[in-house]
Amino acid sequence: MSKSQIKRLHQQQEAEKANLGEEEEEPVQVQQRKGPANRFAFFDDEDESNDDDAKSEEETGSSQPKTTADKKKAKKSKKKGKKGGAEVVEETENQMLARMAALNAKESKKAAAASADQAPSVEELMKVDMKMFDMSAEIKRKLGKAFKEVTTPGATEENRWPPGRRAVGRIVKNKPKWFPERDYGLSMVQTDETKDGAVWFHLKHNKNYEGRERLFWLAEAQMNPEVVHEIFSDTPYHLNSLLMMAHMNRMNEDFNQGADLIERGIWYVDQYAAPTFEPFNWRHRLDYTDYENRAFFLLLHRHMLNAAHKRCWETAWNTAKLIFKLDPTGDPLAIMSIIDGYALKAKQFQWVLNTYEAAKSFKKLNLLPNWPYSVALARHALAKDEGEHETAEKELRLAIRHFPSVVVQLMDNLQINPDSAVMNCKMFTSFVADNEPDSLKLLVKIYAKETEEVWKQPEILLFLENSTRRVAVSSDKQEIDECSEWRNKRKRMYASRSPNVARLCQLLDVVPSSSLSDPEPPKNGRCGYERDAHGLATGQPVVDNLVGALIHSLMPNYEPDRTLQEQLGRHSEEFMRYMAEHLDGARISFTEITEAITTWLDGRNEQDRLAAANVVPLDGHEAVELPEEEGEGEGEGADENRE
Template sequence: PPAATLSSTTQRSKKNKKKKKKSEGAKDRAKKGKQAVYVNETEGDIDKTLAEINAQYPDLKLQRDLSSGDPSIVNGSPIATSRQKVAQLLSIATGNLDRELEMRRMFGSRVIKENTPGGRNRTQHGASRHHQQPNPHLHHSLRKTFLATPQENWPPFRTGGISMEYIETVDGEMWFTFTHSRAYQEVQLQFLNLLETHSPEHIAGLLRMYPYHVDTALQLSEILKHSGEIAQASELVERALYSFERRFHSMFNMTLGTCRLSFDRGENRPFFLALFRHIQYLTRKGCWRTALEVNKLLFSLNPRSDPLGALLMIDFIAIKSKEFEWFFSLYVQLEQDYHLDRLPNFAYSMALAQFINEGDNVEHSQSSKLLQNAISVFPFVLPGLYEKAAITDSRVTDNEYFQHQSLWTTGSSSENSIKLLCDLYVERCHAIWKEPEVLSWLRSAASIVVSNPSCLEKGRETRKPMYTEGLPHEMYRHIFISDFSNVRVPATILADSQSAHDPLPPPIDADDASTVDASTQANATNSIDALTNFLQALLPWVNSNPAGGSGDPDTAGEDQ
């Protein structure tokens, strides 16, 4: 109705509602402003970095996409269009790296505060005997980074020890490497010697001396994880990431999707491993969106070789975070170059993502075709999903096509390799296939495939040329560090290395800069007694004699 016909009462009511909406809008803007503080503080730094890179490397032509806040490579770059698109897909929105914000959205601020390492739970139940008590006087010196949130019990951070160097830019990819100082190499030798003692107390003692030594933090994290102290284990992984991120080169902008690290260099490998384990802990907490961003970072560091098999889990995390369109785009861009048709996780997850994305009241014809193809080419997934869902179907269990007798005598069997990848997918993803509507769809597609022998035979022929020489070493490494008890790497592969701190390392390069020289080795060896005395004073229950040294006494308590 026209305004002239409104009664004075209606006008007052409308006016009051308008004021109320304005007030609520102001509150919403204030709330959003608080949430965006961390991101906004970094935007100037990112833009400044982009400007510096463009000035030094004009051919790269980087800019920020103002609509999304993500950096991107613009047209006119010599980089191929496909590389531009991949870089955009792997670019990171820093606001999505805040796991605490994601958890607050899910559970509320009060619950999160009570369950953080420095919260009420930590006070009530006590800290781990390997862990330092919170010290409110230390926290003020530590600033938050994209990958880690410093806790109250963390010691002051001092620079030194690890640094990052720029190497070169090739085809739009900027290559960097971490480097170790001489003093840090001595601490690294102490760490390696202490590993031989198999003593958690020795590892804990070394971390007290050098609280930001990344390998020690990651090793103690694994010890705590296997002891059931998950919160403390996760925190130590974040501390390792914090140590790395504080040493980033000014040109190393992880949001771009174009910064690279070589996995062949020993100094770089702990960063890859820390990111992988961070993803594991994020998924434990249900922080799927944050985990996806970290997974993108892990893959972008070395997409050519994908040394920790980021592609073997990125599909699952993308589905859990409901980033379906992004997942479809990733598949289109990587399908040919990365032979995604050989990965059972992509075959099944593409079908599932399409099914979910189609929504209700749809025939699901496209997703069903994708699923039928996945079942025919990678049949070993189906009985695994049925077993996890407690489904019995004799048409599957009694069909030799869906069975596999292990022939692990060498690492070269094609069927063995495919079965291993199928088992990995089942262990990681079976939960998302248990929804009633998903199970019904799965059984329907399976019935069609089982009743069509020609479809089964076509699938067998499709997978016959796959992995005839076994899986790539990177996939075995991924399986090894994924910690699924029912999915095991063949013993012939594990003979190379089962070390938790450097699992299945690549062949050693004679020119590897991470090799510690003889003088450094001698300095570390000569300080065995000093470290032993320190450990026995700090940890009275320690009786064995660790092989290691104390490093530079002037830098005890900091990472050198």
């Protein structure tokens, strides 16, 4: 028998065994081939088949060769025999795609159910990405590899670190052109650790830093930038001076230099923080009621606004999360009123939805005018089918019924003329919007200003117009009652003005600010040293020079009703003689001037104390000055005269 006949017989036997095995429940185990595969077996099979074909042609005398289709059928029959004789139905491409789509849909439903069961917490959502604090890196990510930073001649050398040194900093990195690092009197200590694991820290000022702070108060109250420049020259990392200098640079449209000064202050606080303080740790907190901590909050807030000015939305969004986590319960800068806008611009739509669900009960986000609108925008951006788009529109209509003044403010900012249905609806008139509580109007103005760029997109604008029109023409009694209910609820909720919202409005220049370094001070604020006791009351005399301002700040018993010249009048000659002796006319530092004046004041106070010891107050009478005692040789005569 030839080899091909033996193979056919073997295949028939295997087919019979397979038919018998189908009745049994146990599956047929396929023995895997051990050892290396013979890569040339295909050629051997073809040679054998060719030999068999040649022999069959000689026996039958047929001169017609077999077709290629017959060979393919023979090979398919061999494969069927090897698989047990069972007929295999080949799956088409469309059937395979349909099966994979059904499988993916099933897996996505399982993943959605699992994610719903394990919703992220507020701590996880407010986790800060440390890589998102470099605005230049974000710009490079957006513009790609083709982006090359434009620098002025010599700027490359200024920003290049010498060999052996590199940039350091957890929040921002320092630059070579900054002032050398040294201790200027700022430190941080741990104050408390609560039962829930929160660790509170507090910034401290030493006597040297306190003197600069008092002088800054006078300069700010009297709007004297020269004094601020002097403080900055002597103490280049004085936080409030950095805030003031950055503000002056912004007024002069030097935004890069202003941003650089803000980063200096943030970096300095980071370098002199407590060893256990971790700025990105959710449990590490700073209390805004402590005056010494407020400058760090304000520096971070200005850093956030600088990032937004450069359209670095991811940096602004992460900076907002850092500010919020420093005091999440108090939220002194009302970060929850603007962070959703930065998240929308950074295209963090899922984060908006997750944060709204996680913090709804914690921060009452449904009672703020900005979050319901942002949630509707996020759902609209993530919608993939008609049902999800309808859900997003329902969310927006709900937000419009609860806070209709947002639509009025957006139409005003975007200069949109609504159709007649919206114009005839009383709820969307300017008169009704102007009668809303003041605190609510401020929040609405902030949200409309921060998100008008998102709403003016054509697709989003059409989304807003359709939803507003449906609310305006709705005759559903339940919706009408809901609008009336929320009208009364808004008056109750926003009856009083929140200091946090007022503080945010001043920082965003929505309303004028009375103080750049301490906008809207907390009523329960604390400070390590008294402020009002040093002549900072309203109506105090104006000091026009640096030395006068310094003496004004250091005078321990200053009387607000007298001018500085009057108080120094009786000691002017002594003061000028003392200063001439200690200041020889050479170029001296600001610190030496401070020490000299402080020493003179201490000596002057001691003389006043000794002089007061010779004055005996009598009840109901004016103070009587005792005569000075004469020398020892005149003691007896003096006693006789007194007798």
